[in-house]
Amino acid sequence: MTKSFRTILAGSRRSEGAPRNVRLMVAVAAGVLMLAGAASADEASTSASSTLRELGAQVQLRIGTAAVPNDLSDPTLAQITADQFSVLTPGNEMKWQVVEPSPGTFNWTGADNLVNFAEEHRERVRGHTLVWHNQLPNWLTQGVANGTISDAQLRDLLHQHITTEVSRYRGRIWQWDVVNEMMTDSNPSQLNPNDFWIAHLGAGLLADVFRWAHAADPDALLCYNDYNIAGEDGSNAKFNAAFTTVKSLLAQKVPIDCVGDQGHLDLQFGFNPILMTQDLRAYASLGLKVAITEADVRTFVETTDSDQTPIVSKTDPTPSHTANPAGADWYVGMLQSCLAVKACISFTVWGFADAESWIPGTFKGEGDADLYDVNLNPKPQYTALQQTLSLARGAPHRGGSSREED
Ligand code: G3I
Numbered sequence: 001m002t003k004s005f006r007t008i009l010a011g012s013r014r015s016e017g018a019p020r021n022v023r024l025m026v027a028v029a030a031g032v033l034m035l036a037g038a039a040s041a042d043e044a045s046t047s048a049s050s051t052l053r054e055l056g057a058q059v060q061l062r063i064g065t066a067a068v069p070n071d072l073s074d075p076t077l078a079q080i081t082a083d084q085f086s087v088l089t090p091g092n093e094m095k096w097q098v099v100e101p102s103p104g105t106f107n108w109t110g111a112d113n114l115v116n117f118a119e120e121h122r123e124r125v126r127g128h129t130l131v132w133h134n135q136l137p138n139w140l141t142q143g144v145a146n147g148t149i150s151d152a153q154l155r156d157l158l159h160q161h162i163t164t165e166v167s168r169y170r171g172r173i174w175q176w177d178v179v180n181e182m183m184t185d186s187n188p189s190q191l192n193p194n195d196f197w198i199a200h201l202g203a204g205l206l207a208d209v210f211r212w213a214h215a216a217d218p219d220a221l222l223c224y225n226d227y228n229i230a231g232e233d234g235s236n237a238k239f240n241a242a243f244t245t246v247k248s249l250l251a252q253k254v255p256i257d258c259v260g261d262q263g264h265l266d267l268q269f270g271f272n273p274i275l276m277t278q279d280l281r282a283y284a285s286l287g288l289k290v291a292i293t294e295a296d297v298r299t300f301v302e303t304t305d306s307d308q309t310p311i312v313s314k315t316d317p318t319p320s321h322t323a324n325p326a327g328a329d330w331y332v333g334m335l336q337s338c339l340a341v342k343a344c345i346s347f348t349v350w351g352f353a354d355a356e357s358w359i360p361g362t363f364k365g366e367g368d369a370d371l372y373d374v375n376l377n378p379k380p381q382y383t384a385l386q387q388t389l390s391l392a393r394g395a396p397h398r399g400g401s402s403r404e405e406d
Contacts, residue, residue: 055390064089065085087346090110094165097138127175133197158201170220171217176222183242187233190241210254263334265330266366295347298367328381352370356370
């Protein structure tokens with residue numbers, strides 16, 4: 001701490017008996033000086049040149065990205081994946097559809113590559129995902145649909161799937177998204193009775209799958225992962241449903257350790273970082289860790305007149321970030337929410353490059369959701385996260401060691 005800041009701080013403490021407006025002015029002056037101090041000399045140069053993972057380590061927060069095989073094999077993408085992040089989540093490569101394309105025949109290539117890459121670059125892995133209605137193998141869904149797989153067999157197959165996959169990577173996965181996206185989007189929300197797994201095996205399955213995963217790797221943190229469960233829907237409807245569900249699992253002594261809030265934001269809807277902070281704190285109050293697991297902030301991008309193809313594409317690589325300054329603010333809001341909650345252990349973006357993004361393929365006319373533009377230049381979204389992490393070093397519960405192992 002600089003001498004001048006110590007002096008002001010002491011003045012601020014001494015002003016405790018002074019009128020409220022004087023105390024306020026002293027506190028504001030202290031804050032301004034602190035920020036000025038942080039932005040001066042070495043700290044400013046550190047922030048301008050430090051990677052997200054380095055800055056995250058200084059506030060005991062791991063910064064992650066989802067990665068697909070191209071992110072590990074393309075030299076430029078791989079360099080960013082290794083340099084900027086300290087956690088990797090496979091975008092698709094650990095999903096059942098990929099790892100068991102036909103019954104009893106496994107394909108671990110993509111998942112193995114990702115875990116090996118992560119270890120080589122001192123990154124941890126968020127395993128994603130074991131129980132989800134989407135990206136299931138055709139043989140499984142067709143077998144259930146045509147009655148050749150009974151519900152009892154389905155339950156055994158799921159147990160086997162979880163045991164096989166979690167055991168394979170035992171000791172190498174930091175957090176597992178055991179269950180993904182099981183709440184309805186309605187208000188009020190609830191565990192979705194029409195979810196593929198609930199419909200066939202009942203809500204009691206939730207407790208079982210966490211227990212099966214825990215048996216296969218007792219050291220992995222086991223998470224419930226979903227979107228809009230930290231107030232992004234404004235109503236808190238999905239938060240209420242998720243909170244009730246995880247609380248009930250804890251009451252049954254189910255080994256659940258964390259809640260992952262995906263953080264897929266869209267500028268056409270609202271976002272309230274105060275509500276997100278409150279909700280993350282509420283999960284933490286149950287003794288759970290929390291994480292932002294799939295952050296991105298999409299918006300409508302300029303489109304061609306003819307076919308509405310988003311301009312953010314590989315064929316027309318016009319960076320459009322100038323159209324989306326609010327994107328940086330919303331990224332910062334999510335990061336600040338996480339930083340404000342001690343139990344928030346990682347902040348992961350769902351891919352870092354607009355050219356690789358899942359958004360244009362899913363939300364017609366939208367894009368510009370990521371930290372790097374289509375030419376792989378860092379956008380204001382990136383710089384804003386960098387600055388926020390740099391300034392967070394003063395937060396009391398985020399101080400301390402700069403070792404990523406913490
Ligand atoms: O691999 C095939 C390829 O062979 C084929 O030519 C091509 C044609 O469309 O499809 C390829 O598969 C695609 C797969 O991603 C791999 O790229 C699927 O069509 C596509 O539907 C699939 O999308 C994934 C999506 O989950 C599926 O719901 C996205 O990549 C993936 O980023 C996304 O991730 C989800 C999280 O798991 C859960 N939360 C939401 C998030 C975004 O939807």
